Amino acid sequence: MPNHASYLSVFLTFARNSLVRDMTFRINFLIECASSVTWTAMNLGFYLLIFQHTDEIGADTGWGKWEFFAFLATTMLVNSLVQAFFMPNCEDVSELIRTGGLDFALLKPIDTQFLISLEKIDWSSLANFAAGLVLLVVSLVRMTARPESPLVLTPTTVALYVFYVLCGVAILYSLMISLSATSIWLGQNRSLYDFWFYITNFSRYPMEIYDGRWGRPLRWAFTYLIPVLIVVNVPAQIIARPIAPGGSSVWPLAIFALLATAGSLAASRWVFQTALRNYRSASS
Amino acid sequence: MYSRALTWWTILRIALAERLVYRGDFALGTLMRFLPIITQIFLWFAVFQARGNEQLAGYSYRDFVAYYLLTMIARAFSSMPGLASGIAGQIRSGEIKKFLIQPIDLLGFLLLGRIAHKLAYYAVAALPFALVFFLCRDFFPGWPSATNLAAGILSLILCFLLGYYLEACMGLVGFWWLEVSSLLFVYMLFSFFLSGHMFPLDMLPEPWKTLVMLTPLPYLAYFPSAVLLGKMQGGELVFGLLAEAGWVVFFIVLSRVVFHYGTRRYSAYGG
Numbered sequence: 297m298p299n300h301a302s303y304l305s306v307f308l309t310f311a312r313n314s315l316v317r318d319m320t321f322r323i324n325f326l327i328e329c330a331s332s333v334t335w336t337a338m339n340l341g342f343y344l345l346i347f348q349h350t351d352e353i354g355a356d357t358g359w360g361k362w363e364f365f366a367f368l369a370t371t372m373l374v375n376s377l378v379q380a381f382f383m384p385n386c387e388d389v390s391e392l393i394r395t396g397g398l399d400f401a402l403l404k405p406i407d408t409q410f411l412i413s414l415e416k417i418d419w420s421s422l423a424n425f426a427a428g429l430v431l432l433v434v435s436l437v438r439m440t441a442r443p444e445s446p447l448v449l450t451p452t453t454v455a456l457y458v459f460y461v462l463c464g465v466a467i468l469y470s471l472m473i474s475l476s477a478t479s480i481w482l483g484q485n486r487s488l489y490d491f492w493f494y495i496t497n498f499s500r501y502p503m504e505i506y507d508g509r510w511g512r513p514l515r516w517a518f519t520y521l522i523p524v525l526i527v528v529n530v531p532a533q534i535i536a537r538p539i540a541p542g543g544s545s546v547w548p549l550a551i552f553a554l555l556a557t558a559g560s561l562a563a564s565r566w567v568f569q570t571a572l573r574n575y576r577s578a579s580s
Numbered sequence: 581m582y583s584r585a586l587t588w589w590t591i592l593r594i595a596l597a598e599r600l601v602y603r604g605d606f607a608l609g610t611l612m613r614f615l616p617i618i619t620q621i622f623l624w625f626a627v628f629q630a631r632g633n634e635q636l637a638g639y640s641y642r643d644f645v646a647y648y649l650l651t652m653i654a655r656a657f658s659s660m661p662g663l664a665s666g667i668a669g670q671i672r673s674g675e676i677k678k679f680l681i682q683p684i685d686l687l688g689f690l691l692l693g694r695i696a697h698k699l700a701y702y703a704v705a706a707l708p709f710a711l712v713f714f715l716c717r718d719f720f721p722g723w724p725s726a727t728n729l730a731a732g733i734l735s736l737i738l739c740f741l742l743g744y745y746l747e748a749c750m751g752l753v754g755f756w757w758l759e760v761s762s763l764l765f766v767y768m769l770f771s772f773f774l775s776g777h778m779f780p781l782d783m784l785p786e787p788w789k790t791l792v793m794l795t796p797l798p799y800l801a802y803f804p805s806a807v808l809l810g811k812m813q814g815g816e817l818v819f820g821l822l823a824e825a826g827w828v829v830f831f832i833v834l835s836r837v838v839f840h841y842g843t844r845r846y847s848a849y850g851g
Binding site: 327331334335338341342345346348349350351352353354355357490491494497498500501502504505506507508511 | 609612615616619622623625626627629630631632636637762765769772773778779783784785
């Protein structure tokens with residue numbers, strides 16, 4: 297019978313250890329923070345350039361400049377959380393399997409998936425989280441202050457936004473841990489890791505842009521089969537554009553997002569445990 | 581003379597054999613590299629829809645797609661993965677000693693290695709490239725004129741040399757800094773946005789466009805693509821080719837100078 301309080305204290309220990317490690321090389325930590333924020337700033341510059349040439353992404357989609365920047369901020373929030381908490385660990389899974397280090401994780405009296413998913417925390421990735429928050433606040437202030445059709449924010453919207461950002465993180469985590477778990481079968485998964493980047497690349501734009509003969513099937517597949525389009529789109533729509541200019545509301549999709557999150561978590565748990573059952577230790 | 585040519589030929593053959601070991605993985609990886617372009621194509625389609633399909637900085641939607649595909653070719657010539665960090669690593673580990681005591685020139689040896697890598701790469705990647713370009717043939721305004729095609733091929737060869745000597749110069753900074761990864765990060769950041777492989781540089785407002793065109797970066801992706809797309813004609817084309825060749829000569833000379841002073845400074849680290 298697992299004791300839940302101990303999971304929390306183990307997690308806090310992980311967080312503290314990672315922070316101690318990061319603070320040992322303080323200058324390196326600051327450079328890492330600065331470089332990831334600069335990268336994001338360059339990206340922002342790219343979209344500023346696009347909005348020099350257009351008022352909207354897609355005709356009548358409602359993704360104007362500030363709506364889109366709120367969307368971009370949401371992408372930054374979700375991705376920085378995934379990068380801070382899960383990425384450094386999932387990257388290591390295939391190495392753990394190749395070297396047999398997974399044996400030590402299996403022997404610990406704690407859930408293996410929990411242990412190998414959260415052992416390391418990359419605190420410098422949270423610099424982008426801060427940058428995302430700034431961008432989000434600026435965009436929301438711009439939208440609520442504009443004279444025509446100002447955005448109305450309620451505490452409920454903000455609470456739902458936070459909740460759906462966390463759902464997005466959960467979906468991406470499920471995808472990532474499932475892909476890493478497949479390295480138990482394959483022995484190595486470097487190309488699968490590239491695959492992860494290419495798949496999540498689709499989540500970074502408003503889903504309305506996937507339109508037409510080729511776009512519709514893509515949108516369908518990345519919403520219902522591999523639900524990466526939901527990750528950013530649902531929270532971003534809730535906070536920035538609850539009702540599309542066409543009149544359709546975000547809520548049906550938001551309800552589906554609940555199912556998708558629960559489904560992804562359950563599926564990844566199943567994949568992880570099935571893969572674990574096939575683990576043949578490589579250590580001596 | 582003959583024995584020297586034989587030495588270089590042997591080096592080229594070794595490097596070529598080395599590169600052709602994992603050809604299946606290579607071809608698949610090349611196809612995968614086109615995937616991120618799909619989202620870019622959808623993004624620009626949405627932007628053009630919002631503009632009522634009006635031209636943007638002289639580019640139609642089709643031109644944009646064609647431009648992105650052509651930058652893939654240009655990047656296949658100019659990108660030098662691991663070159664600068666490799667040189668800096670050899671300086672740090674002391675491996676560079678073998679070039680200092682043997683009668684082999686470091687920059688020439690690595691250049692042949694890169695040529696072999698690129699030849700092997702094109703041999704394997706030609707098929708996926710041809711497939712993608714065939715599938716997307718409707719986006720192109722047709723074959724470029726004979727002049728532009730010849731100029732385009734010339735600019736691709738120059739952009740390979742530019743990419744090589746530019747990165748080599750940065751790696752040679754390792755004689756002074758030992759670790760060049762922060763310098764490389766800054767370079768990568770600027771080249772990612774200003775070489776034109778994220779967007780055609782014609783989109784930049786003045787005076788930024790002129791300023792960016794004064795740097796060597798546009799010749800790594802934007803210029804060859806614009807030439808092959810027929811956006812560069814007449815005087816502009818000739819001037820661009822001369823500027824590109826000028827940058828190549830500049831970085832060849834710079835790399836020799838940096839190498840000369842670097843080896844004077846070098847004190848053998850490592851065993």
